[in-house]
Structures are given as C-alpha cells and as structure tokens.
Amino acid sequence: MKKILCTLSLSLIALSAQADNAALNSLLTTDWQWGLSHAPENATLLGDKRYNHKLSDTTLAASRVYNRHEQDMLKEALKLNRASLSGQDVISYDQFVLEKQLAVSAANIYPYMVQPISQIDGLQSTLPSLVSQTPFNNALDYHNYLARLHAMPAYVDGIIEQLQQGMKSGWVAPKVIITPVPKQLRELRLHLKDSELAKPFQTIPKNVPRPDVFAARGQKELNERVAPALLKLENFITSQYLPACRDSISASKLPGGMAYYNFMVKNSTTTDLTPEQIHDIGVAEVARIQAQMQLVMKEVGYQGSFSEFAHYLNTDPRFFYTNPDDLLNGFRSIITRTYQVLPTMFAHLPKAQAEVKPIPLLGAEEQPAAYYSPGSDDGSRAGFFAANISNLNTRPKWEMETLTMHEAIPGHHLQVSMAKEAPGLPDFRRNGWYVAFGEGWALYAESLGYELGFYTDPYSRFGNLNDELFRAARLVVDTGIHAKGWSREQAIRYLDENTANAPSDNIVEIDRYIAWPGQALGYKIGQLKIRALRAKATAALGDKFDLRGFHNAVLDNGALPLSVLETQIDLWVSQQQTKP
Secondary structure, eight states: OHHHHHHHHHHHHHHHHHHHHHHHHHHHHHHHHHHHHHOHHHHHHHTOGGGTTOOOOOSHHHHHHHHHHHHHHHHHHHHSOGGGOOTHHHHHHHHHHHHHHHHHHHHHHOSSOSOSOOSSSSHHHHHHHHHHTSOOSSHHHHHHHHHHHHTHHHHHHHHHHHHHHHHHHTOOOBHHHHTTHHHHHHHHHHTGGGSTTTGGGTSOOTTSSOHHHHHHHHHHHIIIIIHHHHHHHHHHIIIIIHHHSBSOOOGGGSTTHHHHHHHHHHHHHSSOOOHHHHHHHHHHHHHHHHHHHHHHHHHTTOOSOHHHHHHHHHHOGGGSOSSHHHHHHHHHHHHHHHHHHGGGTOSSOOSOOOEEEEOOSTTGGGSOSEEEEOOOTTSSSOOEEEEOOSSGGGSOGGGHHHHHHHHSTTTHHHHHHHHHHOTTOOHHHHTOOOHHHHHHHHHHHHHHHHHTTOOOSHHHHHHHHHHHHHHHHHHHHHHHHHHSOOOHHHHHHHHHHHSOSOHHHHHHHHHHHHHSTTTTHHHHHHHHHHHHHHHHHHHHHGGGOOHHHHHHHHHTTOSOOHHHHHHHHHHHHHHHHTOO
16 A cells, blocks of 8 residues: 555656656747747848748837746746756746846836947847848748838837936936947938848848839838938937937946946856956956067067057058958868867757858947857757858958957857757746856857867967957956946956057947946856866866867857756766766
8 A cells, every 4th residue: 555655656656747847848938939029130040931921019118028927937937836846947047037037127226228329239230131131032031021111110219218217217328339320320211222231121131022023112111111210310310319328338237236337247247247357357367368479579689568469460462352252262271171170079960050151241340250140949040150241451361360269160160059959958048148158158268279180370369369369358447337437448448558459449349338237257257167067077087188078068059057057067077977
C-alpha cells in the first residue's frame, strides 16, 4: 500500500511539474505574440509578415497599455512554481521574470517614452532601415507597405504627443542631441524620391500585377502622407520642443534622474556595480591598455607622443581607402579569411553566413563606423555587417580587422545566429538581447583575432588595442557625464587625449552617450566578465579545458544576464570535471 501511495505521489508531482512547464511555455508564447502584434516593426525584422501593414502605436495610451501588460505578465509568472521547473525552463523563467521586473521598474521611473527621437535613434533612421528589412516579393507585400506609409501621420502624432508629455513632466532631451534632428527630418523629406522609403517602387518584381499603379500609389502616399507628417514633426521640434529642451546633458538632471541613471547602469551591465565603481574600472583599464599601445609605438619606431601618433594614424593617406568598394571588399576579405580558421575556436558553428553591406549615405555622418543588422528567424533575410562608406578619410584600414571581429565573426553575427539556430529555446530567448552579453561577447571576440591569426601588422594590432581602449574610456566618460557632472567638452577632450579615434568620431560618440545613458557601459563590463570566466574555467579544468567547448557553452543558451552566464559556465565546468 505504501508503495502504491508513493507511486501515486510521484505521479502527481510529475503531473504538477508538467502542468507548470506547460503553463510557462503558454505564458511565454502569449507574451511573445502580444509583443509582435504591438511592435510590428520588430515582427518585420524577425521575418514575421503578419503585421507588415502596421506601425507601432506611439500614443500615451499605448504606453499605458504596454505598462499594464508587463505588470500582468509578471504577476502570472510569479504564480508558477519555479521549483517544479528544470533545465532550460528554469533559465527561461528566471529571464522572463527579470525582464518583466526591469520593465515595471522602468515604468515606475517614467511611464512613457523617455526619448522618442534623437540624432541617433528616431523615425528618420529607423523607418528607412525598416524598409530595407521588408520583403517586396508580391502584391500583398506592396499593399502592406502602402498601408504602413498611410499610417505615418498617426505615428508622427503619437511621437509629438510623447514629446509634449515630456515637456509637461520635465523629461526633455538635452538640446545638443535634438539640434541635428530637424535637419535630418528635412533631408529625408526633401530627398524622399531617392530614399529607402521610395526604393521599393523603383524596382517592382515582374510578377506583381500593374506595377505602374503601385508606383503611382506609392508616390501619392509619400507626397501626401509621409512628407507632410515629416514636415509637421520638423516644425514641432523646431518651434516648440527644441526651445524647451535642457542645456544640461546629464541624465541625473532629469526629475529623479540619478535613480534613472542607476537603473540604466544596472539594465546595461546586468550587475550591481555602481557608477563610481565602473568609473574606477574604466580609469584602470585605460591605463593598462595605453601601456600596451606604447609598446606598439616603440615597435614601429615612432618617437613622438601618443596624441601625435594618433594624429599620424588618422591623417596619413596610406591608412585609408579612396574608393568605397575597396573598403567593402576589404571587409569581405577579412570575413572570408576568418571563416577558414573559425572551427579552431568553436565546437559547432551556425549555418547563416555573414554579409557586408554599406550603410545608406543619407544620414551616415551621424552613424557609427559599422553596425550589425540581424537576419530573419526563417533565414529568408541574412544578417549583415553594415559598413559606413561616408567620409572615407575617417575609416582607417588599421581598425578593419577588429571591427570585423566585433560586428561580424566571431562577434555579433556569430552570437546572434547561434541563438537563432539554437534548438529548444523559446522565441524571446532566441531573439533576446542584453548589452553586457551581446556587446561584451563582441568585444571579447575582437581579442580572438590574435588566436585566429590576425593583427600580425603592428598598426592593426594598435587598432585592436585602440578599440578596447575606446570601450574602457566609455566607462569613464559615460559615468563622468551622467554621474559626475562632466561637460560635453570635457568628455570629448578625454576621448581626444586618451584614444586614437578621429576627433570627429569622438564628437559623435559623446553625443551618443548623452542620448543613450548607460548603454555604452555594457561592452567592457561584459568583456571583463567573459575573460574572467575563461580564466576561472581554465584554472579549474587544467588539461581538460577545451576552448572550443567553452565558447559554445557561453553562446549555446542565447543571450544571458552575466550572473546567469556565470552559473551556466560553472555548471559546464563541473560537467567537464566528471568526464573521464
């Protein structure tokens, strides 16, 4: 009888665990599908065509709906019995709860869009980028796009409503990051017929019936809906919002601003490090890396100062291409060489191959040297490394290898593709993102270039060190601006004096940190953690340490908060220790 009762008890426990697993997966699916329907641009990016006719609802009411949804999802998750979960479900549960807690915390600080538009992030750049990620293969694709263009006035009205709310509450942007926006909007409006927004109507596939009708309707929507909406937003920002913007640049100057910045630091780093601690880490890392760069200067026989060497590297014509195609082909060559040796670093690799494309020239001056654009979930659109071909005299050859390692392989493309192709992960994890993990991995990946046979040229090695120095300096200037009261000029001067970046790039970068508090901290903090975990695993395993296995252990679970990553690596180490 006791045996029967014990069996029944175990069966009930198993059924309860199955029920909790099913409830969790149902909750994750519900939340994911809700997110796609309310962020149709993200659905398009992922290759989900169901909402290609829509733009996001940007109104204050939509923000309140989003906040209630996040609260409801957190409540539902906390009803589940975590102890009954196992394996990947435990990781998924913990990540889901953490993300909802962060969303609720953010809404408690400010319940609307903190910054609906800036010089680096707004419809003037996101909409053209969205079009480049949208399929145009049949008539339905064109009908959807026409509907999306038709929705532009409402989309812009919502942004204006958000900006007006910011003016009432005191949550306005610094003037310096809004000043370029009217010109950006005007440039897009005046060049609509040559922009990404018009491009789909210029080369309509032959299988689409009556292409002339679609082209005419597209021109009508651009002229009568998009252009007036852009003009309305430009005029509002010029006449009302910009005069109300603040002269201060620090996030801590916002209402409750220090709490906001502390939240952004935690969100970006997924650690409990304080701004002061991060600032000190940055100062120490800058000094360490600069010492290594001095050795390279000696190697090439340069006798001048660091700043003089940086000026030399940024002005000597031999370090620059004069033809955009040569720059793009240079990046492609590096990727080809990397793929040949990549299996020495990883136990298995994703199927998706990295591509190289130019950043659209319109607005490229305000864009970084490069960025990565992920592919679709179904593989119909490949991820690509976007290279900036504007101002070629600011795109040195000596940074190309490290830039490729970061943005393409073994950096962002490899990490993102591994997550998308990972079996058994829920959608929110296959497409998840933590700055400290994603950017930390990409910065760590730059250093793998040495083991992959790159950086043999001392100038390229200097470029790699400078990129790492740049990320270390970010710890100093971001916390300097937002926690220590640094001026914009002081922050720019720090980068000018302590890195080999082109001065024009430093201005763009500082304005980026002003616009996006805390985000730049994740790179170096994440890299340091991955380095520390590799050293810890090497010490624990000795001859059993397998670098290929370690790298896959880091990437195979998708993007993780750093604390969760450490738990998973500790588990991997214990598994390796038990192997014969």
